[in-house]
Amino acid sequence: MEAVAVRGRPREFNVDAALAAALRVFWTRGYEGASLTDLTEAMGITRPSLYAAFGNKEALFRQALDLYEREKQAFVRPALEQPTAKGVAERLLQGAIDNYLDPDGCDPRGCLGVITSTACGTEAECIRDEVLERGRKVNELFTQRMAKAVADGDFNGPVDPETITNYLMTVLKGMAVQAGAGATRDEVQRVADATLAMWPGR
Amino acid sequence: MEAVAVRGRPREFNVDAALAAALRVFWTRGYEGASLTDLTEAMGITRPSLYAAFGNKEALFRQALDLYEREKQAFVRPALEQPTAKGVAERLLQGAIDNYLDPDGCDPRGCLGVITSTACGTEAECIRDEVLERGRKVNELFTQRMAKAVADGDFNGPVDPETITNYLMTVLKGMAVQAGAGATRDEVQRVADATLAMWPGR
DNA sequence: CTGCTTCCATATCGACCGGTACATAATATC
DNA sequence: GATATTATGTACCGGTCGATATGGAAGCAG
Numbered sequence: 171m172e173a174v175a176v177r178g179r180p181r182e183f184n185v186d187a188a189l190a191a192a193l194r195v196f197w198t199r200g201y202e203g204a205s206l207t208d209l210t211e212a213m214g215i216t217r218p219s220l221y222a223a224f225g226n227k228e229a230l231f232r233q234a235l236d237l238y239e240r241e242k243q244a245f246v247r248p249a250l251e252q253p254t255a256k257g258v259a260e261r262l263l264q265g266a267i268d269n270y271l272d273p274d275g276c277d278p279r280g281c282l283g284v285i286t287s288t289a290c291g292t293e294a295e296c297i298r299d300e301v302l303e304r305g306r307k308v309n310e311l312f313t314q315r316m317a318k319a320v321a322d323g324d325f326n327g328p329v330d331p332e333t334i335t336n337y338l339m340t341v342l343k344g345m346a347v348q349a350g351a352g353a354t355r356d357e358v359q360r361v362a363d364a365t366l367a368m369w370p371g372r
Numbered sequence: 373m374e375a376v377a378v379r380g381r382p383r384e385f386n387v388d389a390a391l392a393a394a395l396r397v398f399w400t401r402g403y404e405g406a407s408l409t410d411l412t413e414a415m416g417i418t419r420p421s422l423y424a425a426f427g428n429k430e431a432l433f434r435q436a437l438d439l440y441e442r443e444k445q446a447f448v449r450p451a452l453e454q455p456t457a458k459g460v461a462e463r464l465l466q467g468a469i470d471n472y473l474d475p476d477g478c479d480p481r482g483c484l485g486v487i488t489s490t491a492c493g494t495e496a497e498c499i500r501d502e503v504l505e506r507g508r509k510v511n512e513l514f515t516q517r518m519a520k521a522v523a524d525g526d527f528n529g530p531v532d533p534e535t536i537t538n539y540l541m542t543v544l545k546g547m548a549v550q551a552g553a554g555a556t557r558d559e560v561q562r563v564a565d566a567t568l569a570m571w572p573g574r
Numbered sequence: 575c576t577g578c579t580t581c582c583a584t585a586t587c588g589a590c591c592g593g594t595a596c597a598t599a600a601t602a603t604c
Numbered sequence: 605g606a607t608a609t610t611a612t613g614t615a616c617c618g619g620t621c622g623a624t625a626t627g628g629a630a631g632c633a634g
Binding site: 198199200202203204205280284285287288289290291292302305330332333334336337339340341342343344345346347348350351352353357358360361363364365367368369370 | 400401402404405406482486489490492493504507532534536538539541542543544545546547548549552554555559560562563565566569571572
């Protein structure tokens with residue numbers, strides 16, 4: 171697919187590897203906390219190379235965000251396909267734990283989306299809005315899935331699809347904060363287990 | 373208590389009011405996101421006055437954090453004195469909603485602690501550690517309270533005091549993220565209600 | 575009044591921010 | 605070979621960051 175016209179001097183670095191390195195920096199420090207110096211050092215390239223390859227800091231962040239959703243949050247969509255609401259929740263919680271507390275210890279802790287959407291200076295407002303918008307779309311997907319679960323009789327009592335979705339998202343985001351604040355994987359795992367143990371249905 | 377030696381020119385601004393204004397800025401923008409220009413404009417004083425009265429940005433933040441805990445999170449300690457674990461949780465969740473989504477609409481949304489502890493640049497690391505340490509102390513208090521609740525037979529099944537505390541803190545922090553991300557008070561209230569409805573005991 | 579102390583306002587400091595101009599190096603096409 | 609095109613490295617732009625030096629204004633005690 172990349173039958174690029176290779177006129178001119180060829181690039182000396184791997185764009186995908188550089189983007190992955192940039193993602194790690196954003197994931198660790200947030201959008202505003204990640205300086206161009208941090209980024210270029212981690213990516214192993216110079217400033218002009220970064221601007222030539224990615225546009226600017228904001229465009230680089232958006233591409234890193236795409237990569238994050240594509241590779242690190244791939245668990246979200248399959249979770250929707252579980253047969254019961256509790257199954258959906260279980261897959262989501264487990265995927266989040268792997269995302270927030272990488273068992274290999276390679277990835278940063280916490281959630282890029284939560285880190286970015288948590289308020290910082292005015293500069294990043296448009297970035298923040300983009301992240302919030304993406305979150306809203308995920309929320310919609312799960313609300314629809316929970317509505318189906320209500321119809322399927324997955325819940326013991328009366329349950330509002332929006333509320334149970336918001337509850338689930340709240341626990342997820344709380345886990346992200348805890349993970350970022352230094353909680354161990356076992357601690358977060360027990361929180362997820364407890365959440366499932368209290369789950370009001372199947 | 374303030375029998376200050378009033379030699380020299382008297383101060384032209386109210387220190388408490390200025391600190392309250394600074395708190396609102398930190399609460400809205402986070403530690404790093406709040407620039408000295410933001411702060412001095414909101415406080416209505418000049419930079420040298422700020423440094424003379426509060427030391428530096430970090431010292432100002434610590435004093436704002438003290439004010440925050442003293443006035444905005446006063447609900448935490450009384451919650452511990454509720455007779456049952458569910459009562460403790462209820463008071464904590466309700467107090468958090470009032471804290472994160474001020475009914476009068478005067479205070480900023482979300483939680484200063486969560487905003488600050490969520491990663492940003494390297495400059496704020498020592499501030500972050502301080503906030504995390506304060507959070508750890510609160511966590512200990514609630515773990516002890518939940519251990520008593522276990523002994524009191526407040527829970528239906530076997531429950532680990534640490535885990536139920538971590539679960540509660542996770543929901544609280546998730547609510548703070550949701551509130552900061554634009555959730556309405558009703559939405560967050562329903563999440564809290566749902567949490568209590570699933571609570572495994574009295 | 576004269577000292578003395580403290581506060582306020584202006585005008586900066588050096589460091590770092592995101593972003594670029596410019597010259598040079600490396601490849602393809604002709 | 606010559607030339608066009610692209611990438612790289614250096615050095616720098618204006619702007620903002622947190623923090624201050626400095627000089628004058630405003631109050632006290634004597």
